[in-house]
Amino acid sequence: MAVTKKAEAVEKKKKGSFRETILLLIVGVGIALLLQAFVVGSFYIPSESMENTLLINDRVFVNKLAGKPERGDIIVFKGWNGEDTIKRVIGVGGDKVACCDSKKRVTVNGTPLDETSYLYPGDFPSGDTFKYTVPQGKLWLMGDHRSASADSRSHVEEPGGGFIAEDQVIGKAVMRYWPLSRGSIFIRPDTFDKVK
Structure with missing residues (x-):
């Protein structure tokens, strides 16, 4: 029992x-x-538009609570074709973005950007000349591999003028976690600190 x-x-x-x-x-x-x-999402890199910062098949963590995007941030957003897209923020609302100055540099509010730390080796800051004022609540975005990137420059003739609304931003890319050998945390380039 x-x-x-x-x-x-x-x-x-x-x-x-x-x-x-x-x-x-x-x-x-x-x-x-x-x-x-x-809070945190994972994003797969499908194209060469952000090389060499991000390569095809890299994977990044995206902070969805990072707040308002700043110049220099790498962000994931609903792109011009409605798909998740990743680019670098060059200009925010009120900024005057232009290319190129006498030394072939992109300028923001008249301040030239030193993009050597992230621009694809041998690529020019832009093959197209442009001069725009970013509307409030919008962003001007460019890929790091400029000659292979369909970014704000490619969409200026479309409704919205190539700008992306801040509310289309999904989050800020904070870390590449795959492949493990290339794992790194993304830091905003110092050149954007000089822009007023």
């Missing part, structure tokens, strides 16, 4: 542990889904 009660107690404990494990698993998955939906 005592053996039967003991066996029943063990069986009951096993069932309780199994239920607890399933419950914890469901809660864990729920938390992970909430984090991905509202």
Whole structure:
């Protein structure tokens, strides 16, 4: 009789542990889904437009709570074709973005950008000349591999004039986590600190 009660107690404990494990698993998955939906997302790099900063097949973490984008940030946004897209913020609302000055540099509010730390080796800051004032609440975006990037410059003739609204921003790319050999945290280039 005592053996039967003991066996029943063990069986009951096993069932309780199994239920607890399933419950914890469901809660864990729920938390992970909430984090991905509202806090941190993962983004896959499909094109060469951000080389060499980001290569095809790289993967980045995106902070969806990073706040308002700043000049120099790498952001993921709903692109001109409605797909998730990744580019660098060159100008924010009120900025005057232009290319090129006498030394072939992009300027923001008259300040030339030193883009050597992120621009694709051997690429020019822009093959196109342009001069625009970024409307409030909008962004001027460019890829780091300028000759291979369909960015704001490519969409100036479309509705919206090539600008992307801040509310189309999904988040700020904060870290490349794949491949592991190229893992790194993204830091805003110092050249943007000089822009007034």
